[in-house]
Amino acid sequence: xxxxxxxxxxxxxxxxxxxxxxxxxxxxxxxxxxxxxxxxxxxxxxxxxxxxxxxxxxxxxxxxxxxxxxxxxxxxxxxxxxxxxxxxxxxxxxxxxxxxxxxxxxxxxxxxxxxxxxxxxxxxxxxxxxxxxxxxxxxxxxxxxxxxxxxxxxxxxxxxxxxxxxxxxxxxxxxxxxxxxxxxxxxxxxxxxxxxxxxxxxxxxxxxxxxxxxxxxxxxxxxxxxxxxxxxxxxxxxxxxxxxxxxxxxxxxxxxxxxxxxxxxxxxxxxxxxxxxxxxxxxxxxxxxxxxxxxxxxxxxxxxxxxxxxxxxxxxxxxxxxxxxxxxxxxxxxxxxxxxxxxxxxxxxxxxxxxxxxxxxxxxxxxxxxxxxxxxxxxxxxxxxxxxxxxxxxxxxxxxxxxxxxxxxxxxxxxxxxxxxxxxxxxxxxxxxxxxxxxxxxxxxxxxxxxxxxxxxxxxxxxxxxxxxxxxxxxxxxxxxxxxxxxxxxxxxxxxxxxxxxxxxxxxxxxxxxxxxxxxxxxxxxxxxxxxxxxxxxxxxxxxxxxx
Amino acid sequence: xxxxxxxxxxxxxxxxxxxxxxxxxxxxxxxxxxxxxxxxxxxxxxxxxxxxxxxxxxxxxxxxxxxxxxxxxxxxxxxxxxxxxxxxxxxxxxxxxxxxxxxxxxxxxxxxxxxxx
Numbered sequence: 001x002x003x004x005x006x007x008x009x010x011x012x013x014x015x016x017x018x019x020x021x022x023x024x025x026x027x028x029x030x031x032x033x034x035x036x037x038x039x040x041x042x043x044x045x046x047x048x049x050x051x052x053x054x055x056x057x058x059x060x061x062x063x064x065x066x067x068x069x070x071x072x073x074x075x076x077x078x079x080x081x082x083x084x085x086x087x088x089x090x091x092x093x094x095x096x097x098x099x100x101x102x103x104x105x106x107x108x109x110x111x112x113x114x115x116x117x118x119x120x121x122x123x124x125x126x127x128x129x130x131x132x133x134x135x136x137x138x139x140x141x142x143x144x145x146x147x148x149x150x151x152x153x154x155x156x157x158x159x160x161x162x163x164x165x166x167x168x169x170x171x172x173x174x175x176x177x178x179x180x181x182x183x184x185x186x187x188x189x190x191x192x193x194x195x196x197x198x199x200x201x202x203x204x205x206x207x208x209x210x211x212x213x214x215x216x217x218x219x220x221x222x223x224x225x226x227x228x229x230x231x232x233x234x235x236x237x238x239x240x241x242x243x244x245x246x247x248x249x250x251x252x253x254x255x256x257x258x259x260x261x262x263x264x265x266x267x268x269x270x271x272x273x274x275x276x277x278x279x280x281x282x283x284x285x286x287x288x289x290x291x292x293x294x295x296x297x298x299x300x301x302x303x304x305x306x307x308x309x310x311x312x313x314x315x316x317x318x319x320x321x322x323x324x325x326x327x328x329x330x331x332x333x334x335x336x337x338x339x340x341x342x343x344x345x346x347x348x349x350x351x352x353x354x355x356x357x358x359x360x361x362x363x364x365x366x367x368x369x370x371x372x373x374x375x376x377x378x379x380x381x382x383x384x385x386x387x388x389x390x391x392x393x394x395x396x397x398x399x400x401x402x403x404x405x406x407x408x409x410x411x412x413x414x415x416x417x418x419x420x421x422x423x424x425x426x427x428x429x430x431x432x433x434x435x436x437x438x439x440x441x442x443x444x445x446x447x448x449x450x451x452x453x454x455x456x457x458x459x460x461x462x463x464x465x466x467x468x469x470x471x472x473x474x475x476x477x478x479x480x481x482x483x484x485x486x487x488x489x490x491x492x493x494x495x496x497x498x499x500x501x502x503x504x505x506x507x508x509x510x511x512x513x514x515x516x517x518x519x520x521x522x523x524x525x526x527x528x529x530x531x532x533x534x535x536x537x538x539x540x541x542x543x544x545x546x547x548x
Numbered sequence: 549x550x551x552x553x554x555x556x557x558x559x560x561x562x563x564x565x566x567x568x569x570x571x572x573x574x575x576x577x578x579x580x581x582x583x584x585x586x587x588x589x590x591x592x593x594x595x596x597x598x599x600x601x602x603x604x605x606x607x608x609x610x611x612x613x614x615x616x617x618x619x620x621x622x623x624x625x626x627x628x629x630x631x632x633x634x635x636x637x638x639x640x641x642x643x644x645x646x647x648x649x650x651x652x653x654x655x656x657x658x659x660x661x662x663x664x665x
Contacts, residue, residue, distance in 0.1 A: 129622060137630050144637055155571055156645035157656055160575060161639045164654070167582045168570065181620070282555070330549040408624055409621065493629040 002015075005060045005075050007044050008083055008121045011037060016114030030110040031098050032296065037114065038091045039412040052080035055487065057497040059127065067498045069193040074127035074498065076334065077484040081143050082124040082255055085336055089343055090117055096347050097241040099355065099455025105150040107238070112149070115142035116245065123252050127498060129180065132185045132256065134175050143249065146242040147234060165230040169220040176217055179210030190498035193264040193491055195258035203271040208266045208275040210299045211265045215276055218260070218489065221253025222317060223310050230312055232294065237304035237409055238351030243306075247342035250313045251335055258320050258331065262488045267323055280321045284531035287312030292418035295425030301349040301361040304429055308345060310385055312338040312421060317390075318411060320399045328485035331399035333477055337393040337470055344463040347456070348382055350431060351375050355450050356459040363429045364435035369444070370450040376434035378460055383426035383466050388419045393470040555595050562588035575642040575652045579635065586631035593624045 015037040023029040027069050051058065061067060094113065096102070100124060105111040119139025124130050144166075148159035199207065216227065223231040231250075233241045260527060261267070267277040279479055292313025300306035316338055319331035353360045355369035369375065377391040381392070388394040405411040440467045487493070562584050597617025605618035613614025646652045 027572075130626075134630070139635070141634065141637060144641065148641055151644070151648070152649045153645070154656075156641060157649055160638070160642045160645045161654060161656070162581065163634075163641055164570075164575075167634055167638060168585070171582070171585045171589050174593060177623075178589070178593045178596040178620075187619075254584070298550065485624055 003042065004047060004062075005058055005073055006062075006123070008041055008048070009073070009118055009125065010112040010309040011041055011044070012118040012121070016111045016118065019114065020108060020111035022280050022535075024108065024111070024406075027104055029267075031103070034113065035091075038087065038094055039109060041117070042084075042087040042091060042257055045080070045087040048075055049080040049084045050304070051075070052077045055483070056335035057494055058075075059498050063118050065485065066116075068186055068188045070399075071127050071131050071214045072127040072188065072498060076494070077480070077487050078258070080125050081332065081336070081480075081484065082251070084183065085242065085339055085345065086117065086120050087126070089245065089248055089339060089463075092462045092466075093241050093245045093343065093347075095462070096459035097246070099457075099459060100241075100350070102150075102239060102241050104463060108145065110256065110362060110541070111492055112142050112145040112495065113245070116146060118142075120248055120252060125254060127189050128187055129189055129192065129260075133170070133177060137170060137435045139249065139252065140170070143160075143242075146245070147238045149239050149242060151326045155239075158233045162230050162234040164283055165220070169217055172213055172220075175218040176210050176213035179206060179213065183207040183210060186268075188498065189260065189264055190495040194495050194499065196264055196271050197254065197269060199271040201273075204271040207271060210221040211272055211275055214260065214265075215225075215257065215280070218253045220390045222250050222257065222313050223253070223287070224284060224314070224317060225290055226283075228287060228290070228310055229428075230308040230392060232303055235306035235309060235346070236300065240302075240353070243302075244343035244346040247309065247339050247346065248419040249373055250309060251316075253337055254313060254316055254320060254331075254335060257317070258328065258488070262323065263491050264329070281318065281411070284314055284321055286316045288318065288414060288418050290314075292425070296420050296428070298425070298429075299363060301352060301363060301429060301433065302346075304344045304363070305342070305349050308422065308426075309342045311418060312342055315401065315415060316396065317406060318415065322408075324404060325482070325485040325489050327404035328488060330397065331402045332481035332484045333393075333470075333474075335479075338465045340463050340470070341394060344378070344382045344385060344460055344467070345535075347460050347463070348375065348378050351453075351460075355448070357448055363432050365432055365465060367440060368434075369447075371452070372434060372437070374457065376430065378464065379430055379434065380458075381464055381467075383430060385464075386510060387422040387426055389423060391471060393467050393474065396471060396474050410535050423500070470538050515520065551599050551601060555591060555599060559588050559595070562591070575646065575654060579642060583631075583635055586627070586635070588608055590594050590624050590627055593620050593627055596620050597632070599649060617645050645652070 002083060003102045015033060019030050019033055023033065031354050052075055055077075059067070060073040060075075062071045062073065068275060097109065097113075099205040116139055119135050119137075119142055120249045122135035123132055123139060126135055144159065144163050147162055148156055177187065180192065183199075183204070184191050184192050186195060196207065202328060217401070220227045220230075238246070267273060283376025288311055289306050291309070292312050295304050295311065298307055315332050316331055322328075329432070349361055351371075351377060352369065355371065355375070356366050385392040385394045398419065402412055405415075566581045566584030566588060568576045569584060572578060572581070597620035599615060601618040602617045603614040605621055607613075607615055607618075633643050640651065
């Protein structure tokens with residue numbers, strides 16, 4: 001029985017505990033363990049990604065409790081992609097934090113970082129709604145520590161806001177889960193989908209309330225208007241590497257919407273129709289507009305990038321909220337691009353802050369900073385990617401979304417106009433911060449010295465290389481995205497992978513007490529034939545069939 | 549007076565008190581408010597498995613036994629533990645913000661970077 005599906009969650013957990021218990025005073029050792037752990041995580045994520053290419057849905061039952069009763073971890077193409085994206089982002093952010101000595105500004109950066117990864121990856125892989133809540137809490141409680149990392153009045157005050165806002169979000173999530181359990185009697189996502197499909201549309205008032213509450217919770221995570229207030233201040237005040245890592249956190253909300261609302265709460269289901277499909281897209285468009293106008297209106301670079309994150313998630317959510325396979329494929333492409341571009345921008349802003357002792361991230365001219373050329377080149381490329389100008393992947397992503405939204409003229413208008421506003425905002429900030437400094441009168445003050453920090457540039461370069469790779473490999477990426485979207489909308493396959501898998505397993509348990517899971521048989525070729533003859537009913541299972 | 553009415557009104561009163569306190573602008577009442585809300589949600593979760601008096605949360609075979617749904621009880625336990633931990637964390641961060649900032653207002657008073665600009 002293969003356990004590789006659980007290791008991306010277990011590895012950061014154990015590593016985080018080990019770091020905090022054993023090497024909490026040796027930063028050098030922490031760095032070594034962190035990087036080794038992240039590399040292993042990356043290799044593991046690649047393995048899972050390759051497995052997911054087969055199109056199978058890997059269902060892993062914790063404690064071997066069969067599916068609707070026990071908690072499951074599951075892996076399909078979308079989960080595998082998100083786990084891989086998380087591990088890539090984590091490596092880049094960790095390199096940056098090490099290269100700029102951010103991790104020395106307080107204690108337990110590496111342990112908190114690992115716990116954060118555990119929560120994020122768990123949220124991407126769980127197949128159980130309450131378990132999703134638990135992983136949300138894990139990623140939040142680690143993020144509270146990271147958010148206030150290094151201290152400082154402004155950061156602590158922003159942290160208080162952030163914690164309280166998310167505490168309310170968690171309470172709302174519990175209310176939503178209670179309501180959904182009340183109506184459906186289950187917390188397993190697949191089981192919930194099957195039961196909601198069978199509900200009498202006349203008696204679903206409570207279900208609709210639960211669905212809308214769940215959507216609000218995910219909207220808090222994804223920072224959709226009017227639940228976005230926590231984001232600009234928190235991201236701008238938080239440590240830059242943490243803000244870059246948090247680029248994946250808004251995507252957790254987007255992922256949860258994508259997962260739950262394609263599987264369990266589809267908008268054309270008679271039990272749910274009309275509860276959210278009327279207002280969701282308009283709200284997202286307004287949130288996109290607020291984000292992009294915020295780019296133009298921000299007075300500091302940190303705030304500007306925080307608003308860019310809101311706008312970017314808004315663009316992504318337009319693609320998600322269309323709920324068609326083409327739009328979802330565009331969303332899958334855009335989610336990767338948006339994460340990389342947002343993270344790169346946050347890190348670049350931190351380079352600027354550390355190189356301008358007087359004005360830091362204020363958008364106004366200052367004497368040219370050390371390494372002005374390289375930093376501004378990175379800013380130029382990242383801003384082009386974020387705003388969606390050709391030739392980088394932001395352009396291709398927006399093109400795919402526009403293509404999927406053909407016929408919705410107001411969505412086209414919203415995306416195109418907000419892109420223009422974003423270009424103006426980025427252009428204004430870039431020319432003021434990087435360019436105008438050369439026109440300032442000479443002063444007698446000595447030039448500001450700053451270490452070169454090559455590792456920090458390597459980290460940002462890696463993120464930019466990811467964006468370039470997404471542009472060059474757009475064809476294969478888009479084919480993968482289409483397959484992902486097709487798999488997401490094939491909810492019958494998902495439900496039967498979860499429910500039937502456990503049925504067959506429990507039958508197998510009753511017959512001979514063997515503790516194998518049918519889904520893993522294609523990984524264990526030697527046992528395949530034997531099981532096939534013992535249990536003819538397993539031959540109907542796609543996974544068992546492959547091993548013969 | 550049925551137990552349904554008692555539980556429902558308890559949830560309602562706790563939620564109302566919690567929301568009222570959260571709308572204050574100082575951390576201490578807001579944290580009290582979140583505590584009230586988490587009590588409310590715990591009782592609410594408890595009631596989602598239907599309210600049955602005097603029955604064990606154990607399924608005894610498939611006969612006509614009365615039993616109460618054990619799952620919400622497990623969920624409530626999880627929610628209590630998580631809520632407790634979260635309240636402790638928010639107290640610590642709020643206290644640190646209060647001691648370092650000199651006031652306990654929730655809204656950001658002045659934006660340092662905007663001042664510089």
